[in-house]
Amino acid sequence: xxxxxxxxxxxxxxxxxxxxxxxxxxxxxxxxxxxxxxxxxxxxxxxxxxxxxxxxxxxxxxxxxxxxxxxxxxxxxxxxxxxxxxxxxxxxxxxxxxxxxxxxxxxxxxxxxxxxxxxxxxxxxxxxxxxxxxxxxxxxxxxxxxxxxxxxxxxxxxxxxxxxxxxxxxxxxxxxxxxxxxxxxxxxxxxxxxxxxxxxxxxxxxxxxxxxxxxxxxxxxxxxxxxxxxxxxxxxxxxxxxxxxxxxxxxxxxxxxxxxxxxxxxxxxxxxxxxxxxxxxxxxxxxxxxxxxxxxxxxxxxxxxxxxxxxxxxxxxx
Numbered sequence: 001x002x003x004x005x006x007x008x009x010x011x012x013x014x015x016x017x018x019x020x021x022x023x024x025x026x027x028x029x030x031x032x033x034x035x036x037x038x039x040x041x042x043x044x045x046x047x048x049x050x051x052x053x054x055x056x057x058x059x060x061x062x063x064x065x066x067x068x069x070x071x072x073x074x075x076x077x078x079x080x081x082x083x084x085x086x087x088x089x090x091x092x093x094x095x096x097x098x099x100x101x102x103x104x105x106x107x108x109x110x111x112x113x114x115x116x117x118x119x120x121x122x123x124x125x126x127x128x129x130x131x132x133x134x135x136x137x138x139x140x141x142x143x144x145x146x147x148x149x150x151x152x153x154x155x156x157x158x159x160x161x162x163x164x165x166x167x168x169x170x171x172x173x174x175x176x177x178x179x180x181x182x183x184x185x186x187x188x189x190x191x192x193x194x195x196x197x198x199x200x201x202x203x204x205x206x207x208x209x210x211x212x213x214x215x216x217x218x219x220x221x222x223x224x225x226x227x228x229x230x231x232x233x234x235x236x237x238x239x240x241x242x243x244x245x246x247x248x249x250x251x252x253x254x255x256x257x258x259x260x261x262x263x264x265x266x267x268x269x270x271x272x273x274x275x276x277x278x279x280x281x282x283x284x285x286x287x288x289x290x291x292x293x294x295x296x297x298x299x300x301x302x303x304x305x306x307x308x309x310x311x312x313x314x315x316x317x318x
Contacts, residue, residue, distance in 0.1 A: 193218035
């Protein structure tokens with residue numbers, strides 16, 4: 001199954017007017033149409049994570065265990081004494097975001113735009129209890145079958161708002177990234193501004209952090225930070241649907257209905273075919289290059305909900 005998203009530019013009017021307009025555009029743009037090839041990999045294995053040991057419990061002195069929390073750094077635009085721009089990934093695996101937010105694989109990102117403008121250091125930080133099951137930011141080992149912590153429900157007493165808010169504070173004051181040793185003293189919030197960037201839930205966290213720990217976070221960019229919780233926030237994607245061109249939104253609806261019908265009513269073979277097609281499409285790079293590690297067995301092991309969730313990817317930056 002091949003899903004194509006296309007952008008069509010239509011110059012309306014007479015043939016002569018169209019030709020004149022096209023000539024004007026050609027005069028202003030280079031021969032390649034102003035487009036350049038992006039050779040930025042979206043394969044997450046090209047962006048290994050750094051880790052920092054963070055206390056499992058910040059508020060219990062008798063609990064001395066720590067866990068490794070993942071983060072990623074781009075120091076391309078950093079100049080000594082520059083600010084730190086801290087992008088919080090929120091309630092998701094942060095690794096797939098790295099090519100887009102730290103290396104701008106799909107175009108400019110907020111965190112890199114700020115780093116470029118102010119000669120700052122850019123960071124993507126993963127939330128505790130999230131990430132890839134095999135190498136995420138988990139205080140406890142995770143069961144790959146159930147997706148639950150091996151410690152059972154007792155482990156989740158450490159997944160609280162206060163514990164999760166204290167993680168970035170601890171991180172900021174213990175931030176010593178490899179390769180930047182000579183800058184370590186200046187990267188502390190005592191000596192340079194730390195600016196939080198986050199949208200939705202991370203936006204809420206950033207707003208709370210600015211009030212809770214103003215000595216650590218100098219400013220917060222809280223984008224689309226909800227002020228009221230909703231159990232079924234279906235209207236979130238309704239905004240994206242309304243902003244599409246009508247033919248695009250109609251195609252998107254048809255594709256969604258098709259996937260739902262296959263996953264709900266068809267044979268195991270047909271479901272397996274669809275899972276593999278979507279899995280391969282999502283993990284394939286530019287020009288349809290499929291990574292060698294993509295295989296049908298792994299695709300068929302995915303839950304139906306996970307596969308259906310792939311349809312939200314084009315809207316994930318909305």
